[in-house]
Each structure stands twice: as C-alpha cells, then as structure tokens.
Amino acid sequence: MTKNKPLDSLGRREFLKTAVAAAAAAGAARLGRSAAAFAAGDATGRLVDVNVNLGRWPLRRVRFDDTAGLASMLKERGVAQAWAGSFECLLHKDMAGANARLASECRREGQGILLPFGSVNPKFPDWVEDLRRCADVHRMPGLRLYPNYHGYRLDDPEFARLLGLAAGRGLIVEIALIMEDERMMHPLLRVQPTDVAPLAGVLKKTPGVRIVLVNALRALRDKALADIVNAGDVSVEISMLDEINGVGNLLSHLPPDRVLFGSYAPLFYFESAALKLRESPLTEAQSRALRFENAHRLLPDAG
Numbered sequence: 001m002t003k004n005k006p007l008d009s010l011g012r013r014e015f016l017k018t019a020v021a022a023a024a025a026a027g028a029a030r031l032g033r034s035a036a037a038f039a040a041g042d043a044t045g046r047l048v049d050v051n052v053n054l055g056r057w058p059l060r061r062v063r064f065d066d067t068a069g070l071a072s073m074l075k076e077r078g079v080a081q082a083w084a085g086s087f088e089c090l091l092h093k094d095m096a097g098a099n100a101r102l103a104s105e106c107r108r109e110g111q112g113i114l115l116p117f118g119s120v121n122p123k124f125p126d127w128v129e130d131l132r133r134c135a136d137v138h139r140m141p142g143l144r145l146y147p148n149y150h151g152y153r154l155d156d157p158e159f160a161r162l163l164g165l166a167a168g169r170g171l172i173v174e175i176a177l178i179m180e181d182e183r184m185m186h187p188l189l190r191v192q193p194t195d196v197a198p199l200a201g202v203l204k205k206t207p208g209v210r211i212v213l214v215n216a217l218r219a220l221r222d223k224a225l226a227d228i229v230n231a232g233d234v235s236v237e238i239s240m241l242d243e244i245n246g247v248g249n250l251l252s253h254l255p256p257d258r259v260l261f262g263s264y265a266p267l268f269y270f271e272s273a274a275l276k277l278r279e280s281p282l283t284e285a286q287s288r289a290l291r292f293e294n295a296h297r298l299l300p301d302a303g
Helices: 012-041 067-076 095-109 127-137 157-168 199-204 222-229 246-251 270-279 284-298
Strands: 047-054 079-086 114-118 142-145 172-176 210-214 233-237
Touching: 047 067, 047 095, 047 210, 047 284, 067 079, 067 095, 079 095, 079 142, 079 172, 095 114, 095 127, 114 127, 114 142, 127 157, 142 157, 157 172, 157 199, 199 222, 222 233, 246 270, 270 284
Parallel strands: 047 079, 079 114, 142 172, 172 210, 210 233
Antiparallel strands: none
16 A cells, blocks of 8 residues: 655645645535535525526536436525526527427426426527417426527517517516627637617517526626616526625615526536525525525416
C-alpha cells in the first residue's frame, strides 16, 4: 500500500492540485447540505417550479435528461409541481408529435408532479389545430413558446391571434426569451434573444391572457422589465437571475405577486435556483409567495 507523502515533500504543483481538489469537495458538500436544507425547510412540499424541460438538449447530454430521473430529483428537493416544456419543440417540425410525447411522458413518468406545457409555432400552417390539441386532447394548462427559434416577432399578427386563442381557453402562455447563453451557442444555431418590447402593445389588445417570461433575466432587466410586467398579467421566473441578493433586488422593482420560482432544470442545476432564495434576505411572506403562492394565483391547481 502506498503511503501518503508528507506535506513538506510535495512539489508546488502537486500541492496546489491537492488543495484545489479538497476545496472543490468541501464546496460540493456545502452545496449538497444547502439543497437538502432547502428541501427540508419546505417540509410541506409546496414548491412550484415553473421552468423545467423534458427530452434531450440538442447539443449535449445533461444530467437528469430522462423524465423519471428528473421527476425523482425534483421530488427529492421538495417540488410539488413542475411546469414542463419539451426540448423537442425547439427544432422539430412535427409539433403535434412532440406535444403528444410530452403529455405522455408527464403522465407515465412524472410521478404526479409534472404538468405538460406544449408548444405551437404560429408560422406553421396547422398551428391552431396544435393549440386545440394541447387544450382539448392533452388537457395542458398552458403553452411554452420559443419565438426566436421559431422565427417570429412579438408584433406578428399571428402571435397576437395566438394570445387571444390562449386567453379564450384559459391557457397560461410562457414565452422563452432565450434558451442558451450566446457564448455557448453552436455556430450553426445562433439565435438572438426575443425582443420583448412589442409585447406591451399586444397585451393591451388581449385582455385576460396570463404571461410568464421564461429565461428572461439575462436579457431583460430594470425599467424595461418593470414596464413589461406592469403592462398586463405578466410574471417572470428567476432561473437566469445572476447577482448577489438578486431575488431581493428583483422584488424591490416588481410587484411581489409577479415573481416565480423556476430552475430551468435539467439544463441548469436545480440547486442554483434554490440557493438564489436562500442567499436573499426574504421575509417569510415573500418566500411563500415566490415558492408557490404566485404560481397558485396563475394556476390554482398547481401543487
């Protein structure tokens, strides 16, 4: 059996490698304890995650990109309900097939916590039928849209028509502004963030529609964000919020009932979103609102 070298016999490079490895292990242990404490602190299991995704990210494998594994991970971390889109809906032309698979996966492998949010592309010829199937056949509570991947702007007349149809059926509409940091994009799949500026004008003509901006807080901040949120029933989730006391700062600019918990799992680590709540000095009322009450306002059966 090989004996450990004494510290004074280690070379500088070997010593630094050992120290970095030890620090990484300690950090991972702290992260694990924090995640466990977060789940334990929400003993009622009433955390609603409004931004998870099923299927495989087109460009690489990620942990928990199988539905059963994702559902188990979320339940272990105290999630009672997760609003699930499908990565297939980004690039597939058969939107009806992708939506059907999403609904089936949530039903068979979702362990009672996954709610399917299908997608429609208003530039496709049969999108109205896709929307009808989401609502009537699959009984989905909402839609998740990808305007930048699907090639339309928010001032497109068909987008306004889509919002009107969704509002008429009581569907929540989640709009993904981006899906990936531009620095990580494949050279052949570079897409610009969705320009959300036209949304305020569209909402004035579409009363009753409930909007959730997904993956928004990298591209949309401060007054521009507040103006959009105040233009209608618009909420935002926190998965791409990246600053110290980010949630606290966000709540100082937005109505307290318009901020939702979202993790963007499995492409993002769930623990990252969980720790955003822990590192911000939130009141108990603010924490409850963000963890599940605001989601319940939008979807009373959530959790």
